[in-house]
Amino acid sequence: xxxxxxxxxxxxxxxxxxxxxxxxxxxxxxxxxxxxxxxxxxxxxxxxxxxxxxxxxxxxxxxxxxxxxxxxxxxxxxxxxxxxxxxxxxxxxxxxxxxxxxxxxxxxxxxxxxxxxxxxxxxxxxxxxxxxxxxxxxxxxxxxxxxxxxxxxxxxxxxxxxxxxxxxxxxxxxxxxxxxxxxxxxxxxxxxxxxxxxxxxxxxxxxxxxxxxxxxxxxxxxxxxxxxxxxxxxxxxxxxxxxxxxxxxxxxxxxxxxxxxxxxxxxxxxxxxxxxxxxxxxxxxxxxxxxxxxxxxxxxxxxxxxxxxxxxxxxxxxxxxxxxxxxxxxxxxxxxxxxxxxxxxxxxxxxxxxxxxxxxxxxxxxxxxxxxxxx
Numbered sequence: 459x460x461x462x463x464x465x466x467x468x469x470x471x472x473x474x475x476x477x478x479x480x481x482x483x484x485x486x487x488x489x490x491x492x493x494x495x496x497x498x499x500x501x502x503x504x505x506x507x508x509x510x511x512x513x514x515x516x517x518x519x520x521x522x523x524x525x526x527x528x529x530x531x532x533x534x535x536x537x538x539x540x541x542x543x544x545x546x547x548x549x550x551x552x553x554x555x556x557x558x559x560x561x562x563x564x565x566x567x568x569x570x571x572x573x574x575x576x577x578x579x580x581x582x583x584x585x586x587x588x589x590x591x592x593x594x595x596x597x598x599x600x601x602x603x604x605x606x607x608x609x610x611x612x613x614x615x616x617x618x619x620x621x622x623x624x625x626x627x628x629x630x631x632x633x634x635x636x637x638x639x640x641x642x643x644x645x646x647x648x649x650x651x652x653x654x655x656x657x658x659x660x661x662x663x664x665x666x667x668x669x670x671x672x673x674x675x676x677x678x679x680x681x682x683x684x685x686x687x688x689x690x691x692x693x694x695x696x697x698x699x700x701x702x703x704x705x706x707x708x709x710x711x712x713x714x715x716x717x718x719x720x721x722x723x724x725x726x727x728x729x730x731x732x733x734x735x736x737x738x739x740x741x742x743x744x745x746x747x748x749x750x751x752x753x754x755x756x757x758x759x760x761x762x763x764x765x766x767x768x769x770x771x772x773x774x775x776x777x778x779x780x781x782x783x784x785x786x787x788x789x790x791x792x793x794x795x796x797x798x799x800x801x802x803x804x805x806x807x808x809x810x811x812x813x814x815x816x817x818x819x820x821x822x823x824x825x826x827x828x829x830x831x832x833x
Contacts, residue, residue: 582620594679662729675715677790692765
């Protein structure tokens with residue numbers, strides 16, 4: 459058969475890579491523009507489209523048939539799924555946190571700050587230190603909301619059990635020598651010293667985990683939110699038994715019962731050094747060791763910026779705040795014996811409640827506590 463231009467037609471045709479022979483059929487009709495007839499083209503296009511769509515549907519149907527039926531050409535879906543699957547495969551598995559980390563995460567403020575106190579069985583008995591401590595937060599100005607950030611470090615099982623009955627954040631630090639740590643532990647007894655250094659090691663761990671902390675003895679009344687009184691640029695801030703009027707003077711007579719420490723590499727190293735130094739000075743408590751090392755070369759080299767709190771704002775029985783209109787905390791320091799501490803803390807709390815009920819400033823501050831109670 460000849461074409462209209464006189465050239466011989468080939469014996470077969472190729473369309474989309476498929477050879478179509480005419481050996482057993484009539485040759486297709488060729489138009490002057492050289493294409494197949496319209497019906498043949500439509501059939502072939504429909505066939506190819508049907509096969510292609512079927513393959514795509516079969517390929518993806520196992521993963522999400524509904525998604526493919528609704529949107530078979532959604533390339534964002536494919537790429538996002540590949541990215542998600544890849545990231546899941548490569549993401550490291552999160553290690554389970556320790557019990558201490560769990561408690562810290564549950565109790566921490568937005569800036570990773572927690573409030574920590576330490577308790578034993580004697581202090582958690584009903585109407586004892588911990589009850590008065592919690593009552594102080596509830597009676598204070600702007601302090602009740604802070605109680606949810608308090609972690610009670612329990613030094614024996616009975617303290618832990620009692621703590622769980624009244625407080626959401628309790629942590630049992632050790633039980634191997636709980637009998638020695640569970641009693642009243644008067645000042646400077648072997649049990650007292652062991653309790654102090656066990657507590658110090660816990661604070662070192664907290665810094666190592668990246669948490670700022672306020673450590674507060676349980677025999678401290680929180681009467682106002684102390685945060686506005688903190689020095690914003692200090693690494694380590696501590697209260698005093700006696701304040702000499704100079705917040706940066708290391709000669710202040712410190713009391714480690716209330717400290718505010720920001721987590722950093724240098725404060726973590728400082729606590730390690732502080733604890734390690736206790737071995738060089740056996741029989742000393744943390745305050746004595748602090749006074750022995752606070753100005754030595756190693757601490758100076760760390761660059762710790764220390765500040766010492768005015769007893770007007772952070773008072774105690776050693777040097778009571780002379781102005782109840784601005785006081786933040788009141789500590790039962792210079793007071794020997796658990797019963798003495800509890801009774802005089804309750805008296806100071808009653809003084810505070812009477813002041814709050816007046817709803818005005820007072821010109822004279824008088825605390826109904828004996829000077830240096832129990833000495």
